[in-house]
Amino acid sequence: MDNTILIILGVILLVLIILNHITIITTTTTTEQANCSQTTFGCCPDGVNSKVNFYGTNCPSYKPGPGYYPNTPYIPPPPLPPGPGPMPPKPIGGCAGTRYGCCPNNQTPKIDTQGSNCLLK
DSSP: OHHHHHHHHHHHHHHHHHHHTOOOOOOOOOOOOOOGGGSSSOBOTTSSSBOSSTTOTTSTTOOOOTTOOTTOOOOOOOOOOOOSOOOOOOOSSTGGGSSSOBOTTSSSBOSSTTOTTSOOO
16 A cells, blocks of 8 residues: 555656646747738828838828929039149249248248248348
């Protein structure tokens, strides 16, 4: 009788261990329709179509703001007139070829933009 009780308790323990490892999976199916409110930019004013951008330019009731003319061909601006061309190089030597140019006597080179080394006449 003691062996029978031990065997029954062992079987019950084994069943409980097996039941503890079993996972019951339940699946529920929901049929939820996607709508435009779940898109990045939301719905058009009609509540049916999805916007393709923040402004809803694809929506049937979209009206552009003032100054915008749809379906107007792009006309490029006219080309710019040619400039004066390249500047001739400064002559080498003499004060005209220096960084700040010449003093009023056209012989002494300036040492700064003000010509603080130039003699006043």
